[in-house]
Amino acid sequence: MKVLKFGGTSVGSAQRMKDVAKLITDGEKKIVVLSAMSGTTNTLVEISDYLYKKNPEGANEIINNLEAKYRRHIDELYSTEEYKKKTLDFVRGEFDFIRSYTKDLFTLFEEKVILAQGEIISTNMVANYLLEQGFNVVLISALEYMRTDKNAEPDPIYIKEKLKGQLEKYPDADIYITQGFICRNAYGEIDNLQRGGSDYTASLIGAAINASEIQIWTDIDGMHDNDPRVVDKTSPVRQLQFEEAAELAYFGAKILHPTCIQPAKYANIPVRLLNTMEPSAPGTLISNETEHGKIKAVAAKDNITAIKIKSSRMLLAHGFLRKVFEIFESYQTSIDMICTSEVGVSMSVDNTKHLQEIVNDLKKYGTVTVDHGMCIICVVGDLTWENVGFETKALYAMREIPVRMISYGGSNYNISFLIKEEDKKRALQSLSDTLFNH
Numbered sequence: 556m557k558v559l560k561f562g563g564t565s566v567g568s569a570q571r572m573k574d575v576a577k578l579i580t581d582g583e584k585k586i587v588v589l590s591a592m593s594g595t596t597n598t599l600v601e602i603s604d605y606l607y608k609k610n611p612e613g614a615n616e617i618i619n620n621l622e623a624k625y626r627r628h629i630d631e632l633y634s635t636e637e638y639k640k641k642t643l644d645f646v647r648g649e650f651d652f653i654r655s656y657t658k659d660l661f662t663l664f665e666e667k668v669i670l671a672q673g674e675i676i677s678t679n680m681v682a683n684y685l686l687e688q689g690f691n692v693v694l695i696s697a698l699e700y701m702r703t704d705k706n707a708e709p710d711p712i713y714i715k716e717k718l719k720g721q722l723e724k725y726p727d728a729d730i731y732i733t734q735g736f737i738c739r740n741a742y743g744e745i746d747n748l749q750r751g752g753s754d755y756t757a758s759l760i761g762a763a764i765n766a767s768e769i770q771i772w773t774d775i776d777g778m779h780d781n782d783p784r785v786v787d788k789t790s791p792v793r794q795l796q797f798e799e800a801a802e803l804a805y806f807g808a809k810i811l812h813p814t815c816i817q818p819a820k821y822a823n824i825p826v827r828l829l830n831t832m833e834p835s836a837p838g839t840l841i842s843n844e845t846e847h848g849k850i851k852a853v854a855a856k857d858n859i860t861a862i863k864i865k866s867s868r869m870l871l872a873h874g875f876l877r878k879v880f881e882i883f884e885s886y887q888t889s890i891d892m893i894c895t896s897e898v899g900v901s902m903s904v905d906n907t908k909h910l911q912e913i914v915n916d917l918k919k920y921g922t923v924t925v926d927h928g929m930c931i932i933c934v935v936g937d938l939t940w941e942n943v944g945f946e947t948k949a950l951y952a953m954r955e956i957p958v959r960m961i962s963y964g965g966s967n968y969n970i971s972f973l974i975k976e977e978d979k980k981r982a983l984q985s986l987s988d989t990l991f992n993h
């Protein structure tokens with residue numbers, strides 16, 4: 556069985572829901588994971604924000620607007636009075652439920668309940684639409700099987716067992732619809748898998764049922780070997796290894812949530828990225844297969860800050876790096892790139908919330924310099940060290956660009972450069988010309 560996930564924009568209007576319905580009613584048995592309609596989770600966060608600030612009036616205004624929007628979608632989606640009424644009644648109940656939270660104490664616990672309603676509503680709408688159209692569909696609640704443990708990590712054994720139980724209740728269904736993102740925690744309370752977590756749901760379900768494939772459907776125009784907004788010519792990427800995908804996911808290749816990779820990779824289930832706007836295109840297949848000797852893609856990430864600490868005390872000393880890293884750790888700041896020499900170490904970060912404190916603390920150990928407005932350029936592909944010529948090619952493409960840091964050998968799949976943001980376009984174009992022959 557396949558697992559298909561559709562994101563917020565793919566179910567973002569009545570028309571888009573109808574398009575999804577067409578895609579999933581091909582007669583094949585499947586599980587369909589849906590996000591909330593686009594914008595809804597953000598609106599629910601905003602409602603919660605008003606409630607945290609003890610402003611029920613502000614919250615109510617947004618709740619009313621959101622409810623009105625849903626009424627319009629429902630009006631457009633169904634053709635029979637029966638299903639219109641059925642869904643309207645359901646959605647009214649949901650909004651009354653959300654309103655009930657404007658009266659009492661509001662904590663993180665209540666916020667999570669509110670955030671869960673977006674997916675609960677969207678899945679109900681789509682399931683009712685398919686029922687109206689006469690399809691053999693059942694809605695199974697993620698709250699019945701998706702669960703995290705005491706470390707807030709998904710609990711695969713529980714998920715597998717409970718999901719199996721849910722599916723066995725409806726052995727004859729053709730389509731199982733379920734919510735992405737939402738779950739219960741170890742104490743049975745409503746929780747979620749973090750923003751953007753629907754991809755993660757799809758991957759966890761895929762692993763739990765040993766799916767033949769996990770499909771992530773978005774309305775983004777597929778995965779390209781370079782940034783089409785910046786570079787003249789790009790080509791679609793048809794195949795990626797999971798680790799190549801993981802490298803790219805950090806670079807906001809906004810196609811797949813990074814958390815989605817691990818469960819699929821371990822269960823050895825291929826993930827296919829597909830485009831709802833172009834459903835017959837082959838998309839990008841992510842699996843454990845490496846295409847040997849092939850550079851797959853180049854990606855960039857802006858707003859990077861480089862920090863260098865130089866100290867003669869580092870020479871022949873041990874434990875120096877630990878002290879440096881501990882400072883970043885104590886400010887919950889993760890380091891992305893790192894380069895060392897005998898007398899200095901350079902690091903890059905994308906989160907500068909505690910930069911001032913970090914720099915202050917680092918000064919205890921050496922001379923510190925900071926470069927802002929930097930950009931990481933990442934070349935992804937089969938860059939196993941025994942392969943010759945690939946790093947040379949990438950370096951050659953960068954020959955006219957001032958390069959602040961180079962990182963190679965951290966994984967088998969990546970070489971990264973830190974450059975100035977203003978050189979990004981030139982660098983991406985040159986890499987594209989050198990590495991891919993379009």
Ligand code: ASP
Pocket residue numbers: 562563590591596597673735736749750751752753754
């Ligand atoms: N609706 C959730 C969010 O917007 C989960 C998702 O879309 O993946 O974060």
Ligand code: MG
Pocket residue numbers: 562563590751
């Ligand atoms: Mg989303």
